[in-house]
Amino acid sequence: MEKVTGKNAGEIKLYALSTCGWCRLTRQLLTELGVAYEFEYVDLLTGSERDKAVTELSVLNPSKSFPTMLIGGSKVIIGYKEAEIREALKA
Helix, strand or coil: CCCECECCCCEEEEECCCHHHHHHHHHHHHHHHCCCCEEEEECCHHEEEEEEEEECCHHHHCCCCCCCCECCCEEEEEEECCHHHHHHHCC
C-alpha cells in the first residue's frame, strides 16, 4: 500500500486500478478532502502481493469491482459515491 499524508480521518484503504477513471476521481476527492489514506493499484501488483490484495478485496467486495474503499475497518464503499464518501469522512 502507498501512503498519502493528510489529516487523520481514521484508517482509509483504497483498492484501485491504475487505468480506472472512477478510481482516479476517488483519489482526487480524498486529496481534496485532505485526508490521509493508503491505496493500492491492484493491476500493477504481481505474484503474492497481487494474490494478497485480491484476497483482501474479495472479503470486502465479492464482485471485486473498483474502486473499493475501506474506512475505519468496517465501512465499505464500492464505486465512486461522492456524497457517501463525504458523509463517511464527515467532510
